[in-house]
Amino acid sequence: MRDAGFGAWALLALAWMVGTFGGGWVLAWLYKRLYPGLAFYKLWAAWSALLGGIVALMFAFGFIRL
Numbered sequence: 001m002r003d004a005g006f007g008a009w010a011l012l013a014l015a016w017m018v019g020t021f022g023g024g025w026v027l028a029w030l031y032k033r034l035y036p037g038l039a040f041y042k043l044w045a046a047w048s049a050l051l052g053g054i055v056a057l058m059f060a061f062g063f064i065r066l
Contacts, residue, residue: 021044028040
């Protein structure tokens, strides 16, 4: 994907954000069901940040290998 255009990178960024925020939402919803006293928006932010960081590391290690 080195010579890919802007559209390919935009699609990759969109997929990254949808996957991160969607996965964060699902995990926050599950944790909210387990622990009703926790704030949903804080759980969502924490899980989204964790998933985003994991994906960023995967991309970084993938680019290093290329």
